């Protein structure tokens with residue numbers, strides 16, 4: 001059987017870099033968002049655009065109702081804003097397949113650990129609004145699309161968590177959705193409240209928007225497995241569509257958090273896709289299937305890059321730590337010793353780019369002064385077709 005994750009891969013598109021100019025705090029973003037919207041006909045819209053901005057659960061439900069009656073399909077693209085070409089590619093796919101596309105923009109506190117970057121997470125509402133308006137015009141001009149961006153759902157935390165601010169501690173009480181064991185390994189091991197927060201907010205977004213289809217990026221591969229499991233196990237009436245990872249010209253996966261890197265660390269961050277590609281080649285080109293050979297190649301690649309950096313003077317050097325390099329089953333994300341050709345596998349990794357130890361004068365260290373940045377990436381090793389005898 002071909003695992004579901006692998007059946008939904010789309011062809012990759014290349015992307016632009018994700019430089020974000022205006023960076024505001026989450027609180028500031030809401031004020032900016034409100035003032036950035038025009039409200040000529042009563043409903044708020046993005047500037048110079050027909051895209052509605054819906055801020056409440058009730059407003060989404062009111063907007064949604066006639067589309068249920070008229071059998072118009074809705075595709076939801078959940079995001080945390082700071083939009084880049086990866087997000088836009090998901091929206092393009094959603095517009096091909098649905099009469100209406102809803103993009104949610106919400107930095108969900110429940111998925112950030114207490115010591116994570118909730119307070120500095122990049123918020124670029126003005127740029128996001130412009131990117132969405134521009135994309136919507138592009139979608140309208142292209143006759144091949146079924147729909148356009150009909151609405152942005154940008155709720156407040158009061159709307160999404162009516163019982164109060166969600167707990168960020170592992171033992172917090174509250175109404176949470178837990179998807180285990182898939183949510184406990186890899187990203188879940190490093191970020192113990194992460195998938196609880198993701199599953200909880202996605203359940204809420206799906207309940208509010210009631211989309212026929214939801215769109216997620218392969219960049220966050222374990223998240224796609226968690227969401228698929230949630231949809232299956234809670235019998236949710238929505239289809240999960242996975243879009244390919246959009247990369248910069250250097251091969252680095254686009255990510256809102258790349259803005260933290262600054263040029264020096266960005267140049268070295270490609271160690272992660274490099275390691276995964278090296279491991280992929282062991283499987284694809286050398287034809288080896290065992291864990292030691294595949295992941296050994298990735299670890300050797302990383303060690304070689306780390307050595308090059310260690311030999312540089314501190315004002316040129318970049319340091320990083322490998323969180324994990326993994327070879328896992330595509331349906332469960334559990335580690336495997338050997339790739340089963342009928343199932344394929346997911347090669348994934350996470351690295352922490354450490355702060356620059358000796359900044360040069362005037363050096364651009366990245367957003368928020370260049371804190372440690374955790375980056376993730378993955379490559380799918382697809383199942384091999386059975387040969388016809």
Ligand SMILES: Nc1ncnc2c1ncn2[C@@H]1O[C@H](COP(=O)(O)OP(=O)(O)OP(=O)(O)O)[C@@H](O)[C@H]1O
Nearest residue numbers: 079080086216217219220244245246254255256257
């Ligand atoms: N490079 C990418 N290619 C395709 N999809 C992406 C890419 N980056 C993010 N996505 C998808 O966009 C959706 C929203 O992601 P999110 O807003 O967290 O952006 P992000 O770039 O992943 O941010 P972060 O840096 O916090 O991980 C998710 O489904 C995510 O997988």
Ligand SMILES: CC(C)(CO)[C@@H](O)C(=O)[O-]
Nearest residue numbers: 078079080108198201220
């Ligand atoms: C799916 C998501 C929008 C939930 O907050 C987030 O985890 C993300 O952006 O990948």
Ligand code: BAL
Nearest residue numbers: 080111112194220223
């Ligand atoms: N794209 C995943 C969101 C997060 O890391 O919080």
